[in-house]
Amino acid sequence: MSHADEIKAIIERRIEALRRRDAAAANAALDKELVAFEVAGPLRLQATDAATTQAWLDSFDEGPIVTMEELTICADAEVAFCHSLNRIQGRRVDGQSVDVMMRSTLGFRKREGEWKIVHGHTSVPR
Amino acid sequence: MSHADEIKAIIERRIEALRRRDAAAANAALDKELVAFEVAGPLRLQATDAATTQAWLDSFDEGPIVTMEELTICADAEVAFCHSLNRIQGRRVDGQSVDVMMRSTLGFRKREGEWKIVHGHTSVPR
Numbered sequence: 001m002s003h004a005d006e007i008k009a010i011i012e013r014r015i016e017a018l019r020r021r022d023a024a025a026a027n028a029a030l031d032k033e034l035v036a037f038e039v040a041g042p043l044r045l046q047a048t049d050a051a052t053t054q055a056w057l058d059s060f061d062e063g064p065i066v067t068m069e070e071l072t073i074c075a076d077a078e079v080a081f082c083h084s085l086n087r088i089q090g091r092r093v094d095g096q097s098v099d100v101m102m103r104s105t106l107g108f109r110k111r112e113g114e115w116k117i118v119h120g121h122t123s124v125p126r
Numbered sequence: 127m128s129h130a131d132e133i134k135a136i137i138e139r140r141i142e143a144l145r146r147r148d149a150a151a152a153n154a155a156l157d158k159e160l161v162a163f164e165v166a167g168p169l170r171l172q173a174t175d176a177a178t179t180q181a182w183l184d185s186f187d188e189g190p191i192v193t194m195e196e197l198t199i200c201a202d203a204e205v206a207f208c209h210s211l212n213r214i215q216g217r218r219v220d221g222q223s224v225d226v227m228m229r230s231t232l233g234f235r236k237r238e239g240e241w242k243i244v245h246g247h248t249s250v251p252r
Binding site: 035037038039040041042043044070072074075076077078079080081083085101103105107109118119121123124125126 | 167201205247250
């Protein structure tokens with residue numbers, strides 16, 4: 001498996017875990033020193049805990065289904081990054097339907113033989 | 127010079143060129159296949175030409191001065207990325223002062239022995 005294929009498999013497992021609303025599985029690839037720039041504030045988060053992710057996932061009763069477009073992966077032996085346009089679809093428990101396009105960038109580092117997501121940047125254009 | 131030091135030098139040269147409002151120098155490190163996610167739309171740009179950068183720079187009569195905080199660089203031999211909080215300060219030609227904090231992520235790839243910026247993601251939290 002190429003480095004890029006390893007990265008792709010990690011992202012696909014994360015998306016599949018989000019669809020199942022399984023925060024622990026979705027966050028399994030997150031490094032404990034993750035620095036996240038999310039769509040909403042604050043400027044940056046320094047960790048993502050499963051409880052926060054689970055609360056977000058539990059706000060859906062359908063999805064969230066993430067579909068990646070234009071995924072580009074640059075991977076070396078120990079450092080990699082990727083970017084894509086991610087369509088998020090679903091329905092909130094309050095009945096509100098969600099269908100939004102976001103820009104996603106992820107940074108990876110291999111630690112003790114395992115790829116970890118050390119950086120995430122998600123935004124929508126203003 | 128470590129890989130990370132090489133990356134840092136490229137970013138600092140770019141910031142210095144922006145301060146001089148020299149678009150050609152600022153864009154020298156941009157790969158011709160750059161994919162940029164900018165603060166304003168569209169969802170993504172597939173190239174950044176010097177004319178567009180120059181028009182933006184020419185809208186300033188002081189700055190733009192970019193100050194990086196919390197710069198983190200992950201670099202391997204041929205792939206690297208970095209993220210930082212960038213404060214942009216200056217004054218527009220119409221007299222409006224600018225002082226904004228943005229989140230910045232850059233992706234690099236070494237091509238023919240030279241680091242090029244192949245991806246940029248800039249945003250402000252909503």
